[in-house]
Amino acid sequence: MIRDLILQNRSCRRFHQEVAVELETLRELVDLARCSASAANMQSLKYILSCEPEKNARIFPLLGFAGQLKDWPGPAEGERPAAYIIVLLDTEISKSAGCDHGIAAQSIFLGAREKGLGGCMHGAVQREELSRILNIPPRYEILLVLSLGKPKEKVVLETVGPDGKTGYWRDSESVHHVPKRKLDDIIIG
Numbered sequence: 001m002i003r004d005l006i007l008q009n010r011s012c013r014r015f016h017q018e019v020a021v022e023l024e025t026l027r028e029l030v031d032l033a034r035c036s037a038s039a040a041n042m043q044s045l046k047y048i049l050s051c052e053p054e055k056n057a058r059i060f061p062l063l064g065f066a067g068q069l070k071d072w073p074g075p076a077e078g079e080r081p082a083a084y085i086i087v088l089l090d091t092e093i094s095k096s097a098g099c100d101h102g103i104a105a106q107s108i109f110l111g112a113r114e115k116g117l118g119g120c121m122h123g124a125v126q127r128e129e130l131s132r133i134l135n136i137p138p139r140y141e142i143l144l145v146l147s148l149g150k151p152k153e154k155v156v157l158e159t160v161g162p163d164g165k166t167g168y169w170r171d172s173e174s175v176h177h178v179p180k181r182k183l184d185d186i187i188i189g
């Protein structure tokens with residue numbers, strides 16, 4: 001089951017925007033992150049939730065979507081995320097999150113997948129501007145933004161070919177293809 005969940009848990013960047021994600025759902029997802037591993041159990045991550053169209057509309061333009069797809073400006077109105085979880089480091093608890101935010105994000109997305117939702121981690125974030133518009137106090141550092149919604153795109157895994165290229169691509173039917181390296185190419189000893 002965990003293998004199926006992980007295989008289905010692809011980054012998704014086009015959504016049925018009209019299908020709302022409730023605040024309670026976001027809280028349940030953050031609760032999965034809360035119960036996940038944390039370096040030295042410092043639990044320095046904090047979260048801001050957004051599922052209101054007005055707040056979403058202010059967050060959306062500050063995120064990068066599929067930077068490798070040079071001809072794609074990101075999801076059009078109507079296909080944008082219905083919710084966001086902003087993952088913050090509370091620098092008054094710790095100066096570094098280690099890799100806690102990656103673990104938290106994966107827990108959140110596995111939980112989301114189980115609920116029929118999908119989304120994408122965004123490292124490409126205009127952090128200063130996002131902090132400003134949401135009045136985030138300086139003690140909090142924006143680590144990642146997670147976009148969420150009901151998926152509207154098909155994503156398939158491919159195997160990296162002999163050329164070694166790992167870039168993702170879209171075909172003529174807008175199916176998103178994601179090459180992954182072969183198992184024997186990543187276990188080196």
Ligand SMILES: Cc1cc2nc3c(=O)[nH]c(=O)nc-3n(C[C@H](O)[C@H](O)[C@H](O)COP(=O)(O)O)c2cc1C
Binds near residue numbers: 010011120121155
């Ligand atoms: C730390 C991290 C940051 C990422 N940042 C972005 C981003 O800013 N924008 C985006 O569209 N995708 C982003 N992604 C998603 C990756 O592009 C995606 O994971 C990769 O293409 C593989 O696809 P998959 O998640 O379906 O396996 C990020 C992923 C990770 C793990």
